[in-house]
Amino acid sequence: MNCIIIDDDATARLITKQLCLKSEQINVLEEFESAIDAIKYLNTASIDLVYLDIHMPTFSGFDFIETLKDPPKIILTTSDKNLALEAFEYKSVVDYLVKPITKERFNKSLEKLDSLSTSEKKPTKQKNTSDFIYVNVDRRLVKVSIPSIYLIEAKGDYINIKTEEKNYIVHSTLKKIEDKLPSDSFFKVHRSFIINIKEIIDIEDNTVLIKKDVVPVSRSNKSELMQKLNLL
Amino acid sequence: MELPNLTLIKEISGNDIEFENSILDIIKLEFPEEVAIFKTNFEQKKYVEASNNVHKIKHKISLLGLKNGLETASAFELQLKQEKLELYPNFIEILDKIHVYLYN
Numbered sequence: 197m198n199c200i201i202i203d204d205d206a207t208a209r210l211i212t213k214q215l216c217l218k219s220e221q222i223n224v225l226e227e228f229e230s231a232i233d234a235i236k237y238l239n240t241a242s243i244d245l246v247y248l249d250i251h252m253p254t255f256s257g258f259d260f261i262e263t264l265k266d267p268p269k270i271i272l273t274t275s276d277k278n279l280a281l282e283a284f285e286y287k288s289v290v291d292y293l294v295k296p297i298t299k300e301r302f303n304k305s306l307e308k309l310d311s312l313s314t315s316e317k318k319p320t321k322q323k324n325t326s327d328f329i330y331v332n333v334d335r336r337l338v339k340v341s342i343p344s345i346y347l348i349e350a351k352g353d354y355i356n357i358k359t360e361e362k363n364y365i366v367h368s369t370l371k372k373i374e375d376k377l378p379s380d381s382f383f384k385v386h387r388s389f390i391i392n393i394k395e396i397i398d399i400e401d402n403t404v405l406i407k408k409d410v411v412p413v414s415r416s417n418k419s420e421l422m423q424k425l426n427l428l
Numbered sequence: 429m430e431l432p433n434l435t436l437i438k439e440i441s442g443n444d445i446e447f448e449n450s451i452l453d454i455i456k457l458e459f460p461e462e463v464a465i466f467k468t469n470f471e472q473k474k475y476v477e478a479s480n481n482v483h484k485i486k487h488k489i490s491l492l493g494l495k496n497g498l499e500t501a502s503a504f505e506l507q508l509k510q511e512k513l514e515l516y517p518n519f520i521e522i523l524d525k526i527h528v529y530l531y532n
Contacts, residue, residue: 205484207454207491211440214447251483275486296491299442 197309198242201227202234202260203249203273208295212247212273215302222306231260243268245309250274250283261286269312271305273297329376331357331366340364343381346395347406348373350388358409383421385413393424432492432529440491455488456530462488463523470516479508482519489522492529497522 199222203209209227216222225243228234232255234246248270250257257274261267267288272279275295283292290312291305330337344359350370357364357373370390374382377390384390385404389411397405402413404421413421434448441447466481482505490498500522504515 205487206458207451208487210450210454214441214450218442251480253480275483275490295487296436296440298436298439 197221197244197313198223198225199245199247200225200234200237200243201247202231202252202257203227203247204229204252205249208249208273211297215297215299216247218299219303219306221310231255231257235260235263238264245269245271247271247273250279251276258282258286261288264288269309271309329373331364331368333364333366338364342377343392343394345377345382346392347409347411348390358407360407380424383417383424385411385417385421387414393421396425430494430496432494432526435493436491451491452530455491459485459488459526459530463527475508475511475513479505482508485523488526492526494522494525497525 199216201209201212201216201224203212206229209229213224213227216224222245225241226234226237228237231248231252246268248257248260250272251274257272261270267286269290270286270288271291271293272283272289273293273295277294280292283289291308293301293305327342328339329342331340332338340357340359344361345357346360347358348370349356349358351365353367354365355368355370355373357366370384370388374384374390381392381394382390383393391404391406391411395406397407399405399413399421402415402418404411404413434452437448437451441451462481462485466478466485469475469478469481482501486498486501486505489501500515500518504519507513507515
């Protein structure tokens with residue numbers, strides 16, 4: 197993991213650097229006395245981690261984080277115990293080390309980094325992006341074109357999938373089919389209805405008209421639905 | 429009386445003498461400069477700047493194992509921001525203790 201160290205205190209930089217060198221896990225590319233110099237460097241280099249002092253003259257560690265559009269992982273190093281709450285408001289901050297940093301605390305921080313990297317590497321379940329879905333109807337797997345679906349209604353243990361050509365009654369749940377549908381086109385407007393947004397004809401109060409079906413929209417979902425529409 | 433010591437530096441260095449010496453060397457180099465800047469700012473009544481100087485010196489105070497000294501310095505750092513100066517003599521006493529320890 198490539199890192200840089202930013203601290204106006206040379207003693208602190210030396211200690212952090214030595215602890216990194218001993219870890220064999222962290223490769224220190226550069227060290228900076230000023231956060232502004234570090235920002236200039238980051239315009240030309242890609243790094244994974246920054247050891248960042250908070251309290252620096254003219255340009256603080258927090259200023260540094262706020263300046264970066266896409267900050268790398270940041271471990272804050274500070275003599276001030278009272279800024280932890282503020283520090284963890286920043287998503288990029290993964291740890292907060294109070295100076296002087298002991299070897300034991302530094303190693304704990306490395307363990308934390310390790311576990312974060314592992315969880316980031318875990319593959320996330322990908323949504324099916326196929327244009328078709330196969331549904332079980334009367335013991336037959338029937339191919340249904342996803343764009344042709346305009347409405348899905350939950351009915352007890354079954355769902356009714358409505359397409360322009362025909363309807364399919366399938367033993368399944370809204371949750372299961374929702375996971376198979378593209379979220380940019382389909383939206384669950386109510387606990388019993390998923391609609392194809394592209395097929396909306398009009399919206400009135402808390403209902404939408406899809407083809408000839410009037411579908412209720414729950415109050416909690418209405419604002420999200422409105423955000424998905426291409427409103428004038 | 430609390431005196432400067434190398435306990436924490438030894439702990440950080442993992443008893444690596446070379447590392448330990450390099451920490452001490454850099455403290456010896458930086459400490460007088462930081463103290464001089466603090467004194468100048470304090471004399472010129474630039475208390476916010478002086479408070480920032482105290483903040484930086486605090487790290488060295490804690491590295492040298494002065495737990496009470498660190499508390500005093502932290503309180504003085506806050507006081508200076510409010511232009512209160514009561515802890516100045518106590519802070520100078522800590523600086524003097526460190527000076528004697530480092531250079532004698």
